[in-house]
Amino acid sequence: MRCDTCKQEGPMVMRVMIAKDYNRSLARPIFNCPECFAQKERSKQRAGASGSETPQPNAT
Numbered sequence: 001m002r003c004d005t006c007k008q009e010g011p012m013v014m015r016v017m018i019a020k021d022y023n024r025s026l027a028r029p030i031f032n033c034p035e036c037f038a039q040k041e042r043s044k045q046r047a048g049a050s051g052s053e054t055p056q057p058n059a060t
């Protein structure tokens, strides 16, 4: 399997669903190695919990 982000062959990749708040036409599953997957998760959290039904107000 190949990572769609870093384009490297890896023994293990994870299927990542593009978040629903992205452009619909771009919505498609992609494959990420654990490293890129973790990076995406981090950037997702920074962008604001998109998977959460009830966003928590952040006091920071």
Ligand SMILES: [Zn+2]
Pocket (backbone or CB within 6 Å): 003, 004, 005, 006, 007, 008, 032, 033, 034, 035, 036, 037
């Ligand atoms: Zn990767």
